[in-house]
Structure formats: C-alpha cells, structure tokens
Amino acid sequence: VNFTDPDNGWIVGGEPSVVLSTQDGGNNWIEHAIVDTSLDLNSIHFANQNSGWIVGKSGTILHTTDAGVSWNAQVSGTSRTLKDVYFIDSQTGWIVGGSGEILHTTDGGTIWTAQFPQTNSTLKSVFFTNENNGWAVGTEGTIIYTTDGGQNWETEDSGTAVDLKGVFFADADNGWIVGELGLIL
Numbered sequence: 001v002n003f004t005d006p007d008n009g010w011i012v013g014g015e016p017s018v019v020l021s022t023q024d025g026g027n028n029w030i031e032h033a034i035v036d037t038s039l040d041l042n043s044i045h046f047a048n049q050n051s052g053w054i055v056g057k058s059g060t061i062l063h064t065t066d067a068g069v070s071w072n073a074q075v076s077g078t079s080r081t082l083k084d085v086y087f088i089d090s091q092t093g094w095i096v097g098g099s100g101e102i103l104h105t106t107d108g109g110t111i112w113t114a115q116f117p118q119t120n121s122t123l124k125s126v127f128f129t130n131e132n133n134g135w136a137v138g139t140e141g142t143i144i145y146t147t148d149g150g151q152n153w154e155t156e157d158s159g160t161a162v163d164l165k166g167v168f169f170a171d172a173d174n175g176w177i178v179g180e181l182g183l184i185l
Contacts, residue, residue, distance in 0.1 A: 009026060076095070082095050088130060123142070
C-alpha cells in the first residue's frame with residue numbers, strides 16, 4: 001500500500017497480479033491493467049502523483065510516469081524476488097529483496113546498480129529519510145542501515161531472531177519496525 005496524500009493511494013498483490021488505485025481515500029478502488037498478470041507483485045511506491053514503481057518476483061520492476069495508465073518494465077539485472085521499493089524523489093530510489101539484494105538508482109530506474117550490504121538475509125522493507133540515511137529490515141531479525149546512500153551498510157542488533165516485515169521513519173530520529181508475532185520495535 002502506498003498513498004501520496006490522504007486521497008490518492010495504490011495497492012498491489014500477488015498471483016494473479018492486481019494493481020488498484022483510489023482517488024477518494026479508499027472508498028472506491030479502480031483496477032489497472034498490466035501486461036503480465038502472472039507476476040507476483042510485492043510492493044508499490046509513488047514518488048509523486050505520476051511517477052511510481054512496482055516490484056515483484058523474478059526481478060520484476062514496473063514503472064509508470066502517467067499515474068498508472070501504462071506500466072513499463074525496467075531492467076533490474078537480477079532474477080531474485082524483489083520485496084520492497086522506496087523513492088525519496090522521482091529520480092532516487094532503492095529496492096530490496098532476496099539474498100540481501102539491494103538495488104539503487106539515481107535516474108528514475110533507467111539504470112539500477114547493485115549495493116552490497118554484507119547480508120544474505122531476505123530484505124523485506126526499505127525506508128530512507130533523505131538521500132544518505134536509510135534502513136532495511138528482513139529475515140531473522142536483520143536490520144541494516146546506511147549513512148552514505150547505500151555505498152556502505154552497517155548491521156544494527158535487533159535483539160530478536162523474528163522475521164522483520166516493515167520499517168518506517170517519521171523523521172531522522174523516530175522510526176518503527178514491525179515483524180512476525182506482533183513484534184514492534
């Protein structure tokens with residue numbers, strides 16, 4: 001789920017692929033067609049009303065510049081399952097996925113570059129507060145963070161072996177992580 005404001009939001013889901021949007025805060029949902037409905041879609045993020053990305057199974061990256069009217073494939077360079085996508089603006093974003101996969105772009109996804117976090121855990125969620133500071137979480141309590149845009153990733157001790165599913169920061173100092181078994185950090 002991703003909302004760009006209280007009224008405009010998006011949802012994606014698995015096999016068969018579903019892409020839905022709302023313009024009235026979720027009271028009504030519109031289904032959007034994508035080329036391959038067999039894709040297992042995991043996450044969607046819009047940098048603004050028009051520019052958004054979807055990620056999924058087998059390195060799938062789809063991009064729209066027309067508010068979801070059309071979706072075009074981008075080359076990820078991986079066949080791993082991609083779990084989450086986050087953009088800080090229409091050009092700069094990160095994707096995380098299986099076996100510690102992290103991809104980064106500074107040109108809206110024309111070119112995705114691998115980053116190397118020194119983990120083999122499946123990363124399930126990523127969030128950046130600005131172009132330098134970001135966090136990713138994943139299986140077996142994995143928390144990693146960067147202060148240089150992902151050139152280097154450090155491990156943070158989560159104190160748990162529970163799979164972590166989501167990370168969100170309200171500002172540079174205040175964030176939350178959620179995981180299995182009702183875990184909230």
